[in-house]
Amino acid sequence: MSQQPWAFVAMAMVLGLIVGSFLNVLVWRLPKMLEREWRAQAHEVLGLPGDPVGPRYNLMQPNSCCPHCNQPIRPWENIPLLSYLMLRGRCAHCREAISTRYPLTELACGLISAVVAWHFGFGWQAGAVMLLSWGLLAMSLIDVDHQLLPDVLVLPLLWLGLMLNSVELLVPLPDALWGAVIGYMSLWTVFWLFKLATGKDGMGYGDFKLLALLGAWGGWQILPMTLLMSSLVGVCGGLILLRRSKIQAATPMPFGPYLAIAGWIAVLWGGQITDFYLQSVGFK
Incomplete structure (x- = not known):
């Protein structure tokens, strides 16, 4: 840097x-x-x-x-x-x-x-990612308060990410397109598998769109890291709240903030984190 x-x-x-x-x-x-x-x-x-x-x-x-x-x-x-x-x-x-x-x-x-x-x-990258960051912060706070990720915030940022990456501002356009598609479909698949198995909704549709948004900005490569980090932090956060009796086991928890934090980290440092991990396990 x-x-x-x-x-x-x-x-x-x-x-x-x-x-x-x-x-x-x-x-x-x-x-x-x-x-x-x-x-x-x-x-x-x-x-x-x-x-x-x-x-x-x-x-x-x-x-x-x-x-x-x-x-x-x-x-x-x-x-x-x-x-x-x-x-x-x-x-x-x-x-x-x-x-x-x-x-x-x-x-x-x-x-x-x-x-x-x-x-x-x-430069343009800084300005664009600042805008993304502000949107993620707003969506996270709204999700905490209302368990809602408004389309009026999510969808414009998703399309903006694809538009900016059409000139490869952050990643090549094919990576961004597949990032949006895989981001949405991965959580959509998890949602329906969970619903078929339990008869309950495991997450909201806004989470699908948010992960698609992150994929549109950072490419499909950041999605595994984003899902892993957000899931781990979400589980840890839920266990802490349960232990402190802040919530019940069946209490719905917003997943959007965890996705937003993990995705933001992945957009900024995803490449470095991946390289460090591969070197640590001897693959690089």
Whole structure:
């Protein structure tokens, strides 16, 4: 890896903090927007009178406000990370505690962006993988909250990965195409085998699409590593939660965050990890 200019890494982190602030809004509002859309569609199909969704609600309107006192958040109270520190983690109006998730999301987004900038250096690859990283972070948080991987996020990123790899930005186009196909079909096959054996759904269709997305960006070569890492981390996480009595054995758990983390690692360092493993077992 060539030495990267720290100015670019610092700029990427600042940009990531700003994007992280937006992701907080996206993660909170998008599921509600989708629910309102589904409710409106059901209302129309059933021919029910009245407006089922109420006032306009999107990523821009209404303005952000404190969830406790509904006081609108002023611009200087919405500076990524800094506002939380200056306000000491409390609303400026009602003094109720602000969830630590907001600054942690901003910090995570900033650090992820800095890592991508450091890894790729200034160029189109860094910009593209930053966009992928932001999308994966948003989808992971939504999946944790709602066990939902919205098509409105997954599918555009899947197609974008194929488009970018049509000029071999990260991998050759055939690898990306087969990555998308194999990614989807592998989990689809597991889903139906599990369903036929148990009569239960083992995962959601969003997981198929997410793995297809990762294959479209990183090629089919990253899929075995992604599945292995995500499965191991998922099992370990589930066992820890079970041991701490946070969940029951039959409690559904989102698999999307584990796929996203493993896939992100594979996109950045998949080749190096594979080479290290092959050398360790004497195949290289």
